[in-house]
Amino acid sequence: MPGSFKYGVSTYSYVDDYGSVMTLADAFDHIADTGATGIEILGEAQVEGYPEPGTAWLDEWFRLLDTYKLEPTNICSWVDMRLTLSHSLTVEEGAAELERDLHLAHRLGFKFLRPKFGVLSHDLIPEPNWEAYVERNLDLAHKYDIVICPEIHAPTPIKHSVVDGYINFIERTGTKNFGLMVDTGIFQDRPLKHWGSHQITEEMRKHMTFLNGIRVNPDEFLDIAQYVVFIQAKFHDIDDALEDQNIPWRPVISAIKRSGFSGYLSSEYEGLRSPWRAIDQVRRQHVLLRQLEREFDEGKLS
């Protein structure tokens, strides 16, 4: 029988609350109380003084990990290709950005690092230099035992040249330090009302049709599962009857379970940002996901 999921929470869930009505210690408290075992953070957000946090912040980080018995899972990072209006990163500069965040990830105890590369198109084809940035850092990632994992995120579906490009890279290099992160927003099958802090306007829907959902067939997860190292359990709204309004979790969890995936599902709430709303939304999602995993284990979810 395949292993169980591990459950985590990304501090991204608490955007806007964080820094106004929530401290880092509060975030740890909320995450640990869901029964999660892992914490995911955004490097240039939770890490004060990024990219060189001071001693006091580092002490607090390790104290909180110890107090709340949470392990660092994934740290999110950005390689900002269009650095200024007139200057885009060179290969050396882009590789240095990634190296900077690998050092930070290692220092804080993370095992996964998600870089966000610049893109060139609406279906999120990454700038061609991504491959060189990563390749120059594979030895360092190996030394640190960190997996670099770009995310497959709407509007990019699974059957797409972006995914093929990443898989080809893994096959070509034979590396164990690069893999795929899947953001469950690709399975969204009903339109969003709120997208994080943004009330969605008709203008936004026109430019960003993915806000209505790109409806990837969950079973396609099985085609790439061997390369998937981490799942961001993206969601937006779970109602009072514990029904997710956008993500079809039954077939999604069924597919992920059938693939044998036993890594992290890390909650990423991205709905209405009214104060404190995210806290209970994350708790609802943990109930929902755990129920479905249990149903699968009991043979009630095909």
Next chain:
Amino acid sequence: MLEHQLIQATGFRNFGPEGARQGFAVRLRIPNYHGTRLSLLDGVDVTVDGEYFSYEKNRFAIRDEVYVLEELREETRARWGIFEKGTVLVDKPGGLCPGIHKVSVTARIRYSYFPPDLHVFTMHAERLATIVRP
């Protein structure tokens, strides 16, 4: 900590010598879900009681530095962290009258990971805010 809203109530005030104000300041929390290099902030439009002040003219202040738009666009070392306040400085001789004003801002953030035609992404917010001192 900062206020939850993008536009902060505290920090909305006139600047310049009393009796000869040069303009007004609008304090913001970062219009982004993560910290950013200042070069990725492409200015902030401000509208107060229907009067529009362009992002191309407004200055941005953080910590002890003040930037005009051209400087902001080239500042790749300094960053805006999510616990830090930033201030938009708007020139308006005489400043604003004490009282309640309708304030709206549109902050422009450049995201490399958005498609090129969307890479300047706007974050809009509005609220009523109060100028206390003339």
